[in-house]
Structure formats: structure tokens, C-alpha cells
Amino acid sequence: MxxxxxxxxxxxxxxxxxxxxxxRNIHVLQNALAELDGNLESDIYGKGQVIEEFEKKLAAILGKETAVFFPSGTMAQQIALRIWCDQKSVKKVAYHPLSHLEIHEEDGLKKLHLIESVLLADKTRLIRLEDVKNMDTDVACLLLELPQREIGGELPEYEELVAISEFCREKEIKLQLDGARLFEVLPYYQKSAAEICQLFDSIYVSFYKGIGGLAGSILAGDEEFTKEAKVWKRRHGGDLISLYPYILSADYYFEQRKNxxxxxxxxxxxxxxxxxxxxxxxxxxxxxxxxxxxxxxxxxxxxxxxxxxxxxxxxxxxxxxxxxxxxxxxxxxxxxxxxxxxxxxxxxxxxxxxxxxxxxxxx
Structure with missing residues (x-):
């Protein structure tokens, strides 16, 4: 060996x-389902009480109009960036060179959506306001990951986040939050999830990392954005006949660990x-x-x-x-x-x- x-x-x-x-064994799911009524109806192709109530709950927590549950964050984030690129008719997005999209997704954004990545900063540090201001090409969206996992989970100061958000709105650049670990950074910022998310146009949150659920993610934004996200979710095969094992475990462990x-x-x-x-x-x-x-x-x-x-x-x-x-x-x-x-x-x-x-x- x-x-x-x-x-x-x-x-x-x-x-x-x-x-x-x-x-991460089957007890993760068994514990989440143990006290639920076995007659609870499952969601069916993205509809039903189980999924719709959870989406409304998370939209409220994140301070956004609506939210969509996805089986994976990879699917959710590629779709978010595709929507913003289509809206602006610009097939370019900017993010960190160690972003999950760049190093862990087999170029899915480029191969499936023909979207070009513009890499800001370098592999040793965070994206700064000056990096965003000095972009020499037009992009539809800037993606920021909080925390930046591949460099140890570093974070920009809140004031710099605000400045980046204001600059992007001034320049009509959409801002997407890779908030896979959003709830993990709230104690450092001393802000609520909604306060952080108000700086962003769209937000992705994972339910299996710090929250410890089975799998799954939420993509949140305004109503027009999430309506389009649901169409792309269907195109990507993300509307499984039922997603309730992921939703119920996400809800269970979120309630258990959110504080x-x-x-x-x-x-x-x-x-x-x-x-x-x-x-x-x-x-x-x-x-x-x-x-x-x-x-x-x-x-x-x-x-x-x-x-x-x-x-x-x-x-x-x-x-x-x-x-x-x-x-x-x-x-x-x-x-x-x-x-x-x-x-x-x-x-x-x-x-x-x-x-x-x-x-x-x-x-």
C-alpha cells in the first residue's frame, strides 16, 4: 500500500x-429524513411544496426576489454567467485564475457556452479594485469568490467589496457571487447574508460544504434572472424528476448549523x-x-x-x-x-x- x-x-x-x-456516509441522509412525515409529497420536475418553499426561504435570507435550487454549483454558476452574457451580448466574463470554473470544470463554460474567461490578478493574491478598473476588454460579468478557496480562503475587506460593486454597476458589469461558503464568511465581515448579497446581482451558495448537506445549491437573483435560470436548468438536465433528498438534507443541516x-x-x-x-x-x-x-x-x-x-x-x-x-x-x-x-x-x-x-x- x-x-x-x-x-x-x-x-x-x-x-x-x-x-x-x-x-460523509448514508447517515448524512438518514439523519435528515428521520423525523419527517413519510407522506410528504416529493417535488416533481422543479415544482411542488418541498422545492418552492425552500427556494422562497433562501431568497429571503439572501435578500433577493427569487431563488432556484440546482443539483450542483457547477451547473448553477455556468448558467448564471450564460444569462448575463446573453443579456449584454458579450461572451466574456472575468474571474480569478484559480476560480473553480477555470481549474475544476474541464472548461465547461468555454466548451458548452462558448464564453471566454478574462483572468484577473494572479494565482498568489486576491482580485483587487485596481484589477477590475484596469481590465482592457469589455466583460458581461465579474465573478468574485468569497472566500478565495485555493489561496487559503482569503477575503477582501468589506469596503473594497463595496467599491468593486459600485464600479461594476457604474460600468454595467454584472457581479456574480461564488458564495459556495457564503455563511462561513459572515462572522468575519460581521454582516448578514443579505447585506453581503446586496452588493451582487446574482448569488450561488452550496449546501454540502460548510453546511454539510448531501449535495445541491441555490442560485438567487431578481425574478427575470431566475426565470431564465429555470429554463437553462431544464436545458442542462438539472430538473430531475425529484430533488427532495438534496433539498431536505440541505434544509435540515442549514437549520442545524446556520448559527x-x-x-x-x-x-x-x-x-x-x-x-x-x-x-x-x-x-x-x-x-x-x-x-x-x-x-x-x-x-x-x-x-x-x-x-x-x-x-x-x-x-x-x-x-x-x-x-x-x-x-x-x-x-x-x-x-x-x-x-x-x-x-x-x-x-x-x-x-x-x-x-x-x-x-x-x-x-
Whole structure:
């Protein structure tokens, strides 16, 4: 067995796992459905009480006229950008070079919709107001991801968001929020979801990341926008005969966790301080701005996999299921704090980091 697989197995078998809400097994769905009336009627091809009430609920929370439930965020965001491009008759959109659309979707936006991407900033930093002002081509829409996951979950300051929003409205550029982790950033901004979303013309939110549902997403905007989104959802095959397992689990875990994100945020800052106290280890950001951050290690992945496995075996605490190579000399992993963290005894956690620190010094 490779060291990568050994690390994953040891992580799964450790008494405590630090990140996330727990295993993604069928209990995620069973728990959500356990107390529901079995006679509740399912949605059918995008219609029915189950889906329509959830869409209205989320539209109100996000401060938008209407919302549409999608089985995936990939589908939702491509459709949002297509709508804005068609409206302006401009087949260009701008976003970060490490946007999900650019690196994880097999060029779906380009191949399916013939939309060209304009990449702003670079892979090491956030999009700034000056990047938007200095675009040398006309675009239909600017997409901003909050937080910017691939660089550790960094965030612009709220004042800069406001300035970007005002500039886009002045220049008639639509602003789309990749808010896959929208609720995770509210504690840092000290704003409501609606206050953040009022800066944007359309919003996508995921229900399986920090919220921990089965799958699914919401796309919200004004009535004209969502009416068109429903047409494109049908064209993309997103109107399954029933989506209720995703909707009901999204609603269940949203209600269960919507008020816990301030707690996750404070715990993430504590956890990052533990990592930064270990020899050679740094986090990005040093002080997290949400419940997620990246942990960077100045040694090759292959060198550190046995080290982390030994920590898990000795301390009984799993820190990460996998390490990812940055280059030949360094690696990193991502951390998202959820329900798991609060269930770990402090002495067990502190012991794990003492062991990690010792073993990093040995390396």
C-alpha cells in the first residue's frame, strides 16, 4: 500500500478527526429524513411544496426576489454567467485564475457556452479594485469568490467589496457571487447574508460544504434572472424528476448549523495558532478569516506522509486525510472546521500538536 493510502486509512481509523462534520456516509441522509412525515409529497420536475418553499426561504435570507435550487454549483454558476452574457451580448466574463470554473470544470463554460474567461490578478493574491478598473476588454460579468478557496480562503475587506460593486454597476458589469461558503464568511465581515448579497446581482451558495448537506445549491437573483435560470436548468438536465433528498438534507443541516459559523470561526483561529506553533509549519492566512485555511509544510509530501501517519497512531487524532504537493520541496493541506472540532478533548488535541512539533523537528 502506498504511503498516501496508508495515511488516509490511519486518518479514518484515528479516534478523533479534526476537520469537517464527520464521515460523509448514508447517515448524512438518514439523519435528515428521520423525523419527517413519510407522506410528504416529493417535488416533481422543479415544482411542488418541498422545492418552492425552500427556494422562497433562501431568497429571503439572501435578500433577493427569487431563488432556484440546482443539483450542483457547477451547473448553477455556468448558467448564471450564460444569462448575463446573453443579456449584454458579450461572451466574456472575468474571474480569478484559480476560480473553480477555470481549474475544476474541464472548461465547461468555454466548451458548452462558448464564453471566454478574462483572468484577473494572479494565482498568489486576491482580485483587487485596481484589477477590475484596469481590465482592457469589455466583460458581461465579474465573478468574485468569497472566500478565495485555493489561496487559503482569503477575503477582501468589506469596503473594497463595496467599491468593486459600485464600479461594476457604474460600468454595467454584472457581479456574480461564488458564495459556495457564503455563511462561513459572515462572522468575519460581521454582516448578514443579505447585506453581503446586496452588493451582487446574482448569488450561488452550496449546501454540502460548510453546511454539510448531501449535495445541491441555490442560485438567487431578481425574478427575470431566475426565470431564465429555470429554463437553462431544464436545458442542462438539472430538473430531475425529484430533488427532495438534496433539498431536505440541505434544509435540515442549514437549520442545524446556520448559527454555528461564529463558533467554527473562533475554533479555526485557535487551530491555526496550534499549527503555527509547530516547527516549520505555517498557515495561510496566518489568522484565518473564515472556518477554513491552508497548512503549508516545507518538506516533500512523500517525506511527511509517514510523519503524519505516526502522529495519528501515537496521538489518536487525525489532522488531514491527504497531503498535496506544492512542488518537489513542499506540500500543503486544507482545513475546514466543523462539528468535529468541538468534540475533541483539549488534552488530546494539545498532545497531538506536541507530537507533531517533535516529529517536525526530527525531520
Amino acid at each position: 502506498s504511503t498516501t493510502k496508508q495515511l488516509a486509512e490511519t486518518y479514518k481509523n484515528s479516534k478523533y478527526q479534526v476537520p469537517g462534520h464527520g464521515p 454555528r459559523f461564529p463558533q467554527y470561526y473562533e475554533q479555526a483561529k485557535e487551530l491555526a495558532s496550534f499549527y503555527n506553533g509547530c516547527h516549520g509549519i505555517t498557515t495561510r492566512p496566518v489568522v484565518p478569516v473564515s472556518n477554513m485555511f491552508h497548512v503549508h509544510l516545507p518538506f516533500p509530501k512523500e517525506t511527511l506522509e509517514p510523519v503524519f501517519q505516526a502522529v495519528y497512531e501515537q496521538a489518536g487524532v487525525g489532522l488531514a486525510m491527504a497531503l498535496h504537493a506544492v512542488d518537489e520541496a513542499s506540500c500543503y493541506f486544507e482545513v475546514s472546521v466543523g462539528d468535529n472540532y468541538g468534540g475533541i478533548p483539549k488534552e488530546a488535541l494539545q498532545h497531538a500538536f506536541r507530537v507533531l512539533d517533535e516529529k517536525m523537528k526530527e525531520v
